[in-house]
Amino acid sequence: MESTHLGWRALARRQWPLACALLFFLGTGQIGDAGWWQLPGTAVVCALAVLAPRRPFDAALAAATAVLAGSVVLGAAGQSPALPVVTGLAISETAAVMAIVAVVVRQSPWPRAVVAVVALVTAAALSGPLRPNYYLQHWPDTGYAGPEVWQQVLGGSVLLALSIGTGLYFRARDRERATAVRAEVAAAQHAERMALARELHDVVAHYVTGIVVHAQAAQAVPAAAQEVLPIIVDSGNEALTAMRRLVGTLRGAEAEAPSPAATSDLADDVRGVVERSGQPVRLHVDLPHAVPPSLGRSVLRLVQESLTNSRKHAEGVTAVDVSVSVSEGRVHVVVADDGRAVRTAPVGGSGGYGLVGMRERVELLGGRFSAGGRSGGGWEVRAELPVAE
Numbered sequence: 001m002e003s004t005h006l007g008w009r010a011l012a013r014r015q016w017p018l019a020c021a022l023l024f025f026l027g028t029g030q031i032g033d034a035g036w037w038q039l040p041g042t043a044v045v046c047a048l049a050v051l052a053p054r055r056p057f058d059a060a061l062a063a064a065t066a067v068l069a070g071s072v073v074l075g076a077a078g079q080s081p082a083l084p085v086v087t088g089l090a091i092s093e094t095a096a097v098m099a100i101v102a103v104v105v106r107q108s109p110w111p112r113a114v115v116a117v118v119a120l121v122t123a124a125a126l127s128g129p130l131r132p133n134y135y136l137q138h139w140p141d142t143g144y145a146g147p148e149v150w151q152q153v154l155g156g157s158v159l160l161a162l163s164i165g166t167g168l169y170f171r172a173r174d175r176e177r178a179t180a181v182r183a184e185v186a187a188a189q190h191a192e193r194m195a196l197a198r199e200l201h202d203v204v205a206h207y208v209t210g211i212v213v214h215a216q217a218a219q220a221v222p223a224a225a226q227e228v229l230p231i232i233v234d235s236g237n238e239a240l241t242a243m244r245r246l247v248g249t250l251r252g253a254e255a256e257a258p259s260p261a262a263t264s265d266l267a268d269d270v271r272g273v274v275e276r277s278g279q280p281v282r283l284h285v286d287l288p289h290a291v292p293p294s295l296g297r298s299v300l301r302l303v304q305e306s307l308t309n310s311r312k313h314a315e316g317v318t319a320v321d322v323s324v325s326v327s328e329g330r331v332h333v334v335v336a337d338d339g340r341a342v343r344t345a346p347v348g349g350s351g352g353y354g355l356v357g358m359r360e361r362v363e364l365l366g367g368r369f370s371a372g373g374r375s376g377g378g379w380e381v382r383a384e385l386p387v388a389e
Contacts, residue, residue: 022046025092041070049096056104060116064123071130080132086156087128098163105167207239266296286325306335314339336380
């Protein structure tokens with residue numbers, strides 16, 4: 001039989017109210033010296049009720065066996081020591097059996113739950129005929145033999161329904177909780193995948209595109225090879241750094257990974273991105289206030305991806321205007337070129353994720369994003385990002 005692997009400390013935190021209630025019933029349910037005949041069997045059933053969450057099916061079968069064994073002992077001794085609640089079961093035994101039924105219905109597969117409940121109900125039903133009659137033994141002169149059979153069946157059915165209903169309620173709660181946890185895990189995994197996808201596209205693809213473009217330029221103009229080789233080397237090193245950072249994140253060692261490209265000075269970071277792009281950029285930076293590094297990183301990614309798109313998807317570009325400014329508590333990013341759409345496949349192909357990734361990045365930060373053709377020709381990307389206080 002498989003265990004639910006509920007630890008002892010967790011079991012103690014979960015079951016201590018039941019344990020206290022059963023101890024109270026166990027202590028008050030014994031009458032006179034004859035109560036010692038019933039105490040061992042009842043104590044075993046109560047202990048099994050407390051431990052039932054660890055192995056519900058096994059606990060149910062063991063409790064049924066303990067009830068039958070206790071009934072046999074009481075019948076052989078001719079003692080009926082406690083006032084019965086259902087058939088021959090005392091209040092402590094009844095409470096313990098109800099608790100076990102609820103636990104087995106809550107945790108066990110349906111076939112095992114049915115077998116366990118039937119075993120417990122059978123043991124409880126047989127306890128009446130096996131044990132001496134409490135009323136006739138303690139008040140023989142009255143001639144009262146206890147409640148009628150139909151009354152005992154009705155009372156037992158009510159208690160059984162209460163126990164099964166409790167188990168079904170908690171079973172449904174557990175199922176809803178498990179579904180919610182799975183949904184949260186799936187959402188977290190999806191968010192993490194999207195974040196990594198954006199990082200790969202916006203950072204690594206940016207540097208790799210620069211490597212390909214400069215390598216093509218060196219092939220077309222061999223004399224320019226010495227000028228573009230240092231740029232290719234720098235772009236390759238940046239791509240490797242970004243890849244190491246992503247690998248460190250995937251391995252759970254983000255703290256040991258190289259720090260992001262963004263620093264406390266967003267203006268210098270943007271100038272560095274523009275200089276490494278190798279494009280005819282006219283830069284305008286107006287940052288009177290410091291921008292948080294996390295927001296600055298997103299701004300850099302927007303500028304990088306916009307310049308990469310301009311390089312890959314436009315031809316005849318004579319100028320790219322890049323503007324990064326802060327006003328009214330928002331960072332405004334504008335990247336516009338005067339090129340025209342290329343008629344051939346862009347460098348490295350087009351995955352179609354650039355604009356999607358930029359839009360997702362901006363919307364996650366509560367900003368606004370737009371991109372499209374300009375009336376006078378070219379392409380423009382605009383983004384507004386709120387500055388967190």
